[in-house]
Amino acid sequence: MKKISFLLLLLPSIVLASIPVKNTAIPGGIAVIDFETNHSNPTAFYNNMPLYVQHIKDQHWQVLVGIPLMEKLSKKSIKVQDNLTRSFDFEVTEHTYTQQHITLKGKKKKYVNPNLAHMDRIKSERPVLSSARKIFSGDALSNGLFTRPVDGVTTSPFGLKRFYNGEARRPHTGLDYAGDTGTPIKAPADGKVILAGEFFFNGNAIFLDHGQGLISVYIHMNERLAQQGQQIKQGDVIGTIGQTGRATGPHLHWGIYLNQTVVNPNLLIGK
Numbered sequence: 001m002k003k004i005s006f007l008l009l010l011l012p013s014i015v016l017a018s019i020p021v022k023n024t025a026i027p028g029g030i031a032v033i034d035f036e037t038n039h040s041n042p043t044a045f046y047n048n049m050p051l052y053v054q055h056i057k058d059q060h061w062q063v064l065v066g067i068p069l070m071e072k073l074s075k076k077s078i079k080v081q082d083n084l085t086r087s088f089d090f091e092v093t094e095h096t097y098t099q100q101h102i103t104l105k106g107k108k109k110k111y112v113n114p115n116l117a118h119m120d121r122i123k124s125e126r127p128v129l130s131s132a133r134k135i136f137s138g139d140a141l142s143n144g145l146f147t148r149p150v151d152g153v154t155t156s157p158f159g160l161k162r163f164y165n166g167e168a169r170r171p172h173t174g175l176d177y178a179g180d181t182g183t184p185i186k187a188p189a190d191g192k193v194i195l196a197g198e199f200f201f202n203g204n205a206i207f208l209d210h211g212q213g214l215i216s217v218y219i220h221m222n223e224r225l226a227q228q229g230q231q232i233k234q235g236d237v238i239g240t241i242g243q244t245g246r247a248t249g250p251h252l253h254w255g256i257y258l259n260q261t262v263v264n265p266n267l268l269i270g271k
Contacts, residue, residue: 018054020145021064021267026095028159028171030258030267031065031076033090039082046078049259050136052212064214066258067092069159069171097159097171118200125199132195132207133215133257140211142189145270147234149185149218150241150252152177158264173262174217174255179241181222181250186235188216188254188269193230193238202253203244208232215257216265220247 023032035042036059044051044063052064063078073092080086114122156176191208194215198204204221222242226232243250256265 018056018062018140018144019064019142019268021062024264024267025067025090025092027067027071027073027092028069028097028262028264029067029095030263031067031090031092033063033065033078033080033088035061035063035080035086035088037061037080037082042080042082044078044080046076046259050213051078051259052140052214054140063088064258065090066261066263068261069173095159097161098157099161114200121200128195128197129199129202133260135194135209135215136213137192137209137211140214141191142210142214142234144189146188146216146265146268147186148177148269149188149254150177150179150183152179152183152241152252154178155251158266174253175265177241177252177254179250179252181240181242183241183250184237185218185221185239185241185252187226187232187238189234191216191232193226193228193232196224196226196228199245201246203247204239204242205245206238208238213257213259217253217255217257219253219255220245220251222250 021030021032025031038059042053042061044053046065054062056062065078071092073094075089075091077087077089080088154175155178156172158172158175160172189210191210193206194209195207202219204224205219206224206226208216218239220242221239223240226238241250241252254265256263256268
């Protein structure tokens with residue numbers, strides 16, 4: 001928690017980059033709020049959490065708000081701080097995600113009902129993964145639309161209501177791309193490696209910080225080819241496709257967090 005508090009102190013900064021995002025105010029989507037200001041460094045908050053703020057042109061600015069998958073449908077409000085504090089409202093509208101039923105067999109069955117030893121490991125990993133998702137660095141590190149990390153077919157879209165061996169689990173929090181083991185995974189945008197390791201559910205995983213609470217994650221890797229603390233450029237190979245962790249076959253799970261909230265990665269990439 002001390003590390004996170006220190007990082008939040010870096011919040012005052014000059015925003016130099018912007019990502020064109022369409023307003024998609026649905027659970028798992030991104031609300032885009034436009035505002036005007038002559039302030040050189042406005043900040044914004046949703047439920048006291050700092051938000052991604054980008055400079056578009058002249059006095060035109062935008063706030064990007066990640067909306068939780070389980071968010072209730074209602075009017076929400078953010079606060080923008082520049083020369084004063086202002087409130088801006090947006091409405092979360094309904095969106096229906098489909099279901100997916102997955103069967104795990106053999107050794108993979110341990111990922112449905114982990115034993116006590118596995119649960120101890122899972123509990124020890126939770127704060128590590130949570131801390132990475134909470135990082136809020138001051139400056140935006142990426143600029144423009146993201147690219148796809150791999151060219152494979154999407155086998156599981158974002159937001160699926162998942163069932164493993166008939167048991168309900170949380171919705172799918174990213175995109176799954178099929179691919180052969182060893183297929184290179186390329187960074188979709190500039191960033192910095194804030195976590196690289198091997199975890200029970202995620203297998204080999206890498207987290208990239210793109211600035212201002214925008215975090216991308218890459219899990220089930222066969223190999224991790226980027227190191228903790230490494231600065232990454234769009235297109236750099238950071239790892240290879242695998243099936244480590246809770247995976248039924250070789251694929252990449254790609255996830256995006258915005259203000260500590262999983263959002264649909266498709267909203268950040270071009271056609």
